[in-house]
Amino acid sequence: MLNKIPKWNLTLFILIISEIIVFGMINPRFWNVTILLNSFNDFISVAIIGFFVTMVVITGGIDISGVSIIGLTSVVTGLLSQVVGINIWVSILCAILIGGLCGLLNGVLIAYGRVQAMVITLGGMLLYSGIAIVLVGLSDVSTYEGISGFPEGFSQIANGEVMGIPNSVILFIVMFFIAYILLHRTRFGRYIYLTGINQNTAEYSGINTKKIIAATYFLSGLSAGIAGVVLTSYLGSARSDYGAEYLMPILTVVVLGGTLITGGKGGVIGTALASIILGFMQIGLQMAGVSTQYIGLATGVLLIVSVAFLGINPDFRFNVRRIFTQKQNIGG
Amino acid sequence: MSRITNIIKLREFRTFIFLILLFVVVGFINSDYLSLQNIDKSLKSSLLYIVLAVGMTFVLLTGNLDISVGGTLGLSAAVSGTILRDGGSVFTAAIAAILIGVVIGLINGFGVIKLKISSFIMTLAILSITRVVQVIYTDGKWVENIPANIKELSNIDIFGINVLTFIVIVGVVFVQVYLSKSRKGRYYNAIGDNVDGAISLGIPVNRYIAYSFVISGICASLAGLIFVSQIGFVSTNAGAGIELTVIAACVLGGVSLVGGIGTVVGAALGAIILTSINSALVYMKVPAFWNDTISGSLLIIIVVVDALLAFNTNKKAKKLRLNARVLQKEA
Numbered sequence: 001m002l003n004k005i006p007k008w009n010l011t012l013f014i015l016i017i018s019e020i021i022v023f024g025m026i027n028p029r030f031w032n033v034t035i036l037l038n039s040f041n042d043f044i045s046v047a048i049i050g051f052f053v054t055m056v057v058i059t060g061g062i063d064i065s066g067v068s069i070i071g072l073t074s075v076v077t078g079l080l081s082q083v084v085g086i087n088i089w090v091s092i093l094c095a096i097l098i099g100g101l102c103g104l105l106n107g108v109l110i111a112y113g114r115v116q117a118m119v120i121t122l123g124g125m126l127l128y129s130g131i132a133i134v135l136v137g138l139s140d141v142s143t144y145e146g147i148s149g150f151p152e153g154f155s156q157i158a159n160g161e162v163m164g165i166p167n168s169v170i171l172f173i174v175m176f177f178i179a180y181i182l183l184h185r186t187r188f189g190r191y192i193y194l195t196g197i198n199q200n201t202a203e204y205s206g207i208n209t210k211k212i213i214a215a216t217y218f219l220s221g222l223s224a225g226i227a228g229v230v231l232t233s234y235l236g237s238a239r240s241d242y243g244a245e246y247l248m249p250i251l252t253v254v255v256l257g258g259t260l261i262t263g264g265k266g267g268v269i270g271t272a273l274a275s276i277i278l279g280f281m282q283i284g285l286q287m288a289g290v291s292t293q294y295i296g297l298a299t300g301v302l303l304i305v306s307v308a309f310l311g312i313n314p315d316f317r318f319n320v321r322r323i324f325t326q327k328q329n330i331g332g
Numbered sequence: 333m334s335r336i337t338n339i340i341k342l343r344e345f346r347t348f349i350f351l352i353l354l355f356v357v358v359g360f361i362n363s364d365y366l367s368l369q370n371i372d373k374s375l376k377s378s379l380l381y382i383v384l385a386v387g388m389t390f391v392l393l394t395g396n397l398d399i400s401v402g403g404t405l406g407l408s409a410a411v412s413g414t415i416l417r418d419g420g421s422v423f424t425a426a427i428a429a430i431l432i433g434v435v436i437g438l439i440n441g442f443g444v445i446k447l448k449i450s451s452f453i454m455t456l457a458i459l460s461i462t463r464v465v466q467v468i469y470t471d472g473k474w475v476e477n478i479p480a481n482i483k484e485l486s487n488i489d490i491f492g493i494n495v496l497t498f499i500v501i502v503g504v505v506f507v508q509v510y511l512s513k514s515r516k517g518r519y520y521n522a523i524g525d526n527v528d529g530a531i532s533l534g535i536p537v538n539r540y541i542a543y544s545f546v547i548s549g550i551c552a553s554l555a556g557l558i559f560v561s562q563i564g565f566v567s568t569n570a571g572a573g574i575e576l577t578v579i580a581a582c583v584l585g586g587v588s589l590v591g592g593i594g595t596v597v598g599a600a601l602g603a604i605i606l607t608s609i610n611s612a613l614v615y616m617k618v619p620a621f622w623n624d625t626i627s628g629s630l631l632i633i634i635v636v637v638d639a640l641l642a643f644n645t646n647k648k649a650k651k652l653r654l655n656a657r658v659l660q661k662e663a
Contacts (some may be wrong), residue, residue, distance in 0.1 A: 062452075109632065115639045116589045118397070118452075122576055123631035130624025137621035248460050251453065261450045293467045296460035303457040308447040 008258040012273040019277060023284030030287055036280070040168040041158060041234055043279030045070065045227035046246055047172055047272065050253040051179035052223040054271045055216045057254055058183075058196045060263030061117035063217060065106055066224035066250060068129035070243030073099045073228030075132045078147030078238025081154075083139055088154050096225035102128050103221015107214035132240035146239035150232075158234035171230065172272075175223070179268045182219075192216060196263035252299055253278055256306045278302075343586035343638075344598040350634075351605050358612040365615040372494065374608050376486075379500050380555050380562070381603035384578045385585070386507055387551025389599045390544040392582055393511075395524040395591025396451035398545065400440060401552040401578060403462030405571035408432045408556035410466050413475035413566040416482050425560075429553040436462065437549025441542035459575070467568055475566040486561040496558070508596045520544060524591025580631050581606050586638075 024031040049066045056063045073095040080091030106124050110117045141147050160167045183189040194202040195209045203209050224243075232238050256274035259266025278299065285295055359366035384401050391398040411432060412425035436458060443454035488495045511517040519540050522530045530537050559570060579589075585602030587594025609627055613620065 109636055113636045113639055114643060115635050118589055119583050119635050120632060122580060122583075123628050123635065125576070125628070126580070126624045127628030127632065130622070130626070130628050133621045134625050137619055248456060251456060255453055261453060293472065294464050297464040300457040300459075300461040300464070303453060304443060304447070304449065307449045307453055308443070 006258070006267075006270075009267075009270055009273060012257070012270060012277060015277055016273065016280065019280050019284060023280070023288065026284075027287040030284055035283075037166050037169050039279055039283040040166060040172055042282065043249070043275055044158075044168045044172055044234075045231045045243065046249045046253055046278070047275035048175050048223050048227045048230070049220070049246070049250050050257070050271045050275050051175055051268050052216070052220040053250055054254050054257065054259050054266055054268055055179070055183055055192055056117075056220050057259050057261060058192050058263055058266050059213050059216050060196045060199070061110060061213065061216070062261070063103075063106065063117070063121050063220045064247055064251075065102065065121040065124035065128060066220060066227075067243045067245075067247045068125045068132065069099045069102050069221055069224035070228040070231060070246065071240045072102065072128045072132040072135075073225040074232040074238045074242045075135050075147070075240050077229055077232055078141075078150075079135060079139055082147050082149055082238075083141070088151055092154075092229050095229060096222060099225020099228065100218055100222040103224070104214065104218045106221065107217030110217065111210040111213040129240065129244070136240050146237035148237035150236065155233055155236055158230050168230070168234075175226070176268065176272050183268050188212070188215070193264065196265075198264075248296070248299065249278060252303045255303060344595055344601060347585050347598055347601045347605070351601055351608070354605065354608060354612060358615055362615040362617075365612065370611070370615075372497075374604065374611050375497050376494055376562075377611070378604045378607035379496060380558050381574075381578060381581055381607060382500055382504065382600045383551050383555040383558060384574065385581045385599035385603045386504060386596050387548035388578050388582050389587050389594060389596050390520060390547045391451070392579075392587050392589060393520040393524045393591060393594060394541050394544045395527070396444060396541065396544065397579070397589070398440065398455050398548045399452065399575045400436060400455040400458040400462060401548060401555075402571040402573065402575040403459040403466070404433055404436045404549055404552035405556045405559060405574065406566070406569070407436075407462045407466045407469070408553035409559045409566045409570050410470050410475055412557055413478055413560045414470070416478050416560065417475060422482070422485070426557060429557050430550055433549035433551070433553030433556075434546055435549075436552075437546035438542070440549070441545040444545070445538045445541055463569075463572075470566075470568060472568060474568065478560060478564055482561050483564045486558065496561075504596055504600050511596060521592050524588075524593075526592070577606060578603070580627065584631060584634060 020030070020036075029035060049070075053063050053066060076095040076098055077088075077091050080086045080094055081088045084091075086094075102124065106117075106120055109115055109120045113120075156167070158168055158171075162170060183192060191202070191207050191209075191212045194205075194207060195212050199209050228242065231242050235242070253271055253275045254266075255261060256277065257266065257268075257270030257272070258274075259270065281298060281302070282295055285298060286292065355366060355371075364370065384405070388398055388401065408429035412429040415425040415428055416422070440451070440455055440458055443449045443458075444451045447454075486494075486496050490498075511520065519530070519535050522533065522535060523537050523540055527537060556571075560566060563570075581602035582594065582599045583589065583602070584605055585594070585598030585600065587599050587602075606627060609630070610623055613622060613626070
């Protein structure tokens with residue numbers, strides 16, 4: 001049973017437990033379950049995008065435009081519901097769809113235009129945050145205060161709770177399951193892996209790899225849209241610069257989760273565990289009295305150490321095995 | 333004659349034409365844009381990006397990526413800024429800045445070569461670490477009160493030409509000659525084009541990848557010095573987000589992110605285009621909030637058109653080759 005769980009995920013799980021123990025010893029308030037569950041609000045956006053960026057990375061691409069799609073959907077939600085006056089739920093739907101469209105544009109250009117994913121999503125990042133700023137600029141809304149005055153029902157999305165469990169935890173679990181089933185339990189998910197392992201082989205075996213790649217970017221855009229709405233609901237106002245500092249955490253979560261940046265290997269479970277590690281670390285360091293400005297140091301070191309460990313590991317294991325088999329040969 | 337057609341076919345030439353078109357079109361709308369004064373000003377404000385783009389080109393040529401330049405710029409600007417503020421000489425400040433660049437470049441190189449971390453991830457992590465180090469060093473405060481004579485350094489004119497601009501342009505030309513004409517300069521292209529081939533040729537691949545990161549670090553720290561002398565103060569988020577603009581500039585100038593293709597001159601032209609667009613918007617009386625939208629869509633359009641052009645020429649070349657083979661058989 002234990003053998004079936006990938007070793008890396010087990011390591012991540014142990015890391016979470018040790019984090020809880022260590023931070024709890026520094027500040028006993030960390031052991032308060034309500035505080036832990038409520039801390040999900042701080043990293044839910046990173047986790048949601050991380051799940052679907054994992055898919056993009058598995059196909060061998062990368063998507064850095066999600067950080068500005070957050071701002072764009074936030075602004076669109078605010079403008080449609082507060083300035084134009086459309087029903088809040090309809091405007092949320094529109095905003096998420098616009099996020100999806102942004103992702104689709106990325107995906108089509110990357111898959112069918114054969115352009116490097118990094119370049120297109122970099123251009124997309126500038127473009128989408130630019131559109132958000134333009135929308136704010138054209139509608140005479142204060143850039144710093146943002147659009148506020150949302151109805152109570154809207155702020156319940158992130159701040160409410162069902163049977164004592166905060167909505168953000170439920171949303172985390174729901175999005176995790178959607179991503180998990182898509183990636184690990186459907187044919188689409190298998191195609192994603194095959195595309196990432198070798199796109200040519202996948203193409204020859206009859207998989208429409210371009211469609212698969214475009215679809216992953218579309219999903220990533222949709223998830224960024226959802227993250228934007230959740231963040232707007234949590235913070236209570238719509239601004240164009242939300243999510244600007246999330247690039248580093250999103251990539252950390254994906255890579256720390258054991259997904260290879262070159263594609264073909266990885267999974268959503270690792271991303272989920274890694275996002276919890278990162279989220280707990282932030283809240284734990286804050287509780288331990290470390291200034292928020294210094295948290296970048298911890299995440300940076302964590303990123304390097306985890307990737308170095310993952311990268312060196314196969315070589316190391318191979319060498320160990322070779323030494324052992326040689327010994328056996330001599331002995332036999 | 334064939335030399336001229338060769339120049340026209342160059343990717344850099346197309347970038348250059350685009351830059352001229354930009355100036356002409358904006359000049360039609362507002363003739364002030366074509367004044368020598370404005371061109372001089374555009375060049376001056378793009379110096380920072382040109383220096384960064386030159387360093388970035390080395391890294392991109394070997395097929396890697398350096399996201400950490402913004403952090404290196406901020407840290408070296410903060411350190412050299414404090415030295416200058418406390419009465420140190422320009423020389424000490426420059427040495428300190430360059431040392432920082434070298435150290436960060438070596439760390440990046442170590443991670444990419446020895447720890448085998450993808451350069452994107454490694455430099456991204458270093459970026460966030462250097463940002464924190466800068467905050468710790470400056471205690472979260474801005475570096476201000478830098479002596480006025482330092483600021484004057486960036487404004488010295490000889491025969492009406494800014495000295496700093498002149499130095500940077502000459503530097504770009506020298507680096508270009510080194511990269512395209514010297515034996516060792518070609519190594520960078522070779523590594524990016526085909527690593528295995530480069531190893532077979534006996535090129536010390538790892539050493540040259542490390543060099544590329546160190547060069548990028550040095551360029552970033554030099555850009556930090558330019559930042560101090562041009563702006564005159566160093567905020568805690570100096571150079572935030574600049575790395576993406578620099579990569580965009582390189583891509584605009586025809587440097588491939590896959591490696592092996594591109595020139596320093598192209599990257600410098602790309603940097604000038606990106607900064608000129610900003611000033612063009614001012615002259616066209618377009619509100620500043622259109623900036624990102626326009627540069628973003630421009631980047632996407634240029635890159636996609638370029639990729640399609642390259643794909644078509646490849647297809648044509650392939651067809652030509654196949655036809656030639658058939659003809660040979662008949663004969």
